[in-house]
Amino acid sequence: MKVCIYGVGAIGGWMAAHLAKAGCAVSAVARGATLQALQTQGLTLYQGGQVIQVPMKASADPGELGVQDVVIVAVKAPALSEVAAQLAPLLGPHTVVFTAMNGVPWWFLQGFGGAVAGTRLQTIDPTGSIAQGIPADHLLGGVVHASCAVDAPGVIRHHFGNGLIVGEPSGQSTARVQGWVDLLVRAGFQASVSAQIQKDIWYKLWGNMTVNPISGMTGATTDKILNDDLVRGFISTVMLEAKAIGERLGIPIDQQPEDRHAITRKLGAFKTSMLQDVEAGKSIELDALVSAVRELGQLTQVSTPFTDALLGLSRLHAIGLGLYPAQSLHEH
Numbered sequence: 001m002k003v004c005i006y007g008v009g010a011i012g013g014w015m016a017a018h019l020a021k022a023g024c025a026v027s028a029v030a031r032g033a034t035l036q037a038l039q040t041q042g043l044t045l046y047q048g049g050q051v052i053q054v055p056m057k058a059s060a061d062p063g064e065l066g067v068q069d070v071v072i073v074a075v076k077a078p079a080l081s082e083v084a085a086q087l088a089p090l091l092g093p094h095t096v097v098f099t100a101m102n103g104v105p106w107w108f109l110q111g112f113g114g115a116v117a118g119t120r121l122q123t124i125d126p127t128g129s130i131a132q133g134i135p136a137d138h139l140l141g142g143v144v145h146a147s148c149a150v151d152a153p154g155v156i157r158h159h160f161g162n163g164l165i166v167g168e169p170s171g172q173s174t175a176r177v178q179g180w181v182d183l184l185v186r187a188g189f190q191a192s193v194s195a196q197i198q199k200d201i202w203y204k205l206w207g208n209m210t211v212n213p214i215s216g217m218t219g220a221t222t223d224k225i226l227n228d229d230l231v232r233g234f235i236s237t238v239m240l241e242a243k244a245i246g247e248r249l250g251i252p253i254d255q256q257p258e259d260r261h262a263i264t265r266k267l268g269a270f271k272t273s274m275l276q277d278v279e280a281g282k283s284i285e286l287d288a289l290v291s292a293v294r295e296l297g298q299l300t301q302v303s304t305p306f307t308d309a310l311l312g313l314s315r316l317h318a319i320g321l322g323l324y325p326a327q328s329l330h331e332h
Helices: 010-021 032-041 077-086 129-133 175-186 197-218 222-227 229-249 257-266 273-280 286-300 305-320
Strands: 002-006 025-029 043-047 050-054 057-059 070-073 096-099 139-152 155-167 190-193
Touching: 002 010, 010 025, 010 043, 010 050, 010 070, 010 139, 010 155, 032 057, 077 129, 077 286, 096 175, 139 175, 139 197, 139 273, 155 175, 155 197, 175 190, 197 222, 197 229, 197 257, 197 273, 197 286, 197 305, 222 229, 222 257, 229 257, 229 286, 229 305, 286 305
Parallel strands: 002 025, 002 070, 025 057, 043 155, 070 096, 096 139, 155 190
Antiparallel strands: 043 050, 139 155
16 A cells, blocks of 8 residues: 655654554655655654654655555645645545645535535635645545644654544545545554544534634643633633534534533643644644634624634734734735
């Protein structure tokens, strides 16, 4: 099984190490320090007291890697349009493209969403170039329930969680979705097939669309965020707006915000992926986590004043740090 990882960061590296250990022919599209590290010392994963080291074929040019059975897209959302423009050499007629990303994906409303089904999300794919570069019939959606961090280029540390949820955007049960899940299970992941991957994406987003940007702005770990009554109250109100949007789209959440806070609290004091990005000076995926929710609110006619406030504040903060494009202020 030829598997190419596009984006060997925390999650991409974690998946790559396990798949390589399970016998897949794993390669990577990378650049800069990560490319150099992969080419000279391979990939290293620290997980549960174990060290997994695997050699890895890596190139900045997808054309050098050729057609794959599976391409895992594990980049942060701001890098997606560039990836979509370069993906073609990796795709054969039966190649699966598995998106292991946070937030609302560009294909979220394809064949789903009731009255708004088929709408292109302007906040995620404004020109349609992502959908054009990654044809819909190749896609399998994914939700990652794991926390990992990059210690150094090509060196990944796993903190907790081992879950991967996989689904066809159409919700159909297909041979390819079952085959990919079987392979992930053999590689040591807790992988399962979703009957409605959009619902799983929305539920994960419900937990991190608030905590991520607030941690990025404040520098606080999740325990401190949830221990502040005023901040937790604000988060709960944003979550109720997202819950109302989900109901209109046909992906209701049968919990209250406090139920979800209890789950997050069990994870202890951890730095969200967005806080890790802010500290590393990397651009943040605010659009996939917050701007898209605001847009879905407009499409479903759900008022989102608290989501708007969260977006405005976190956007200003990120623009000030040079981690978010300033022109977005005028576009959204």
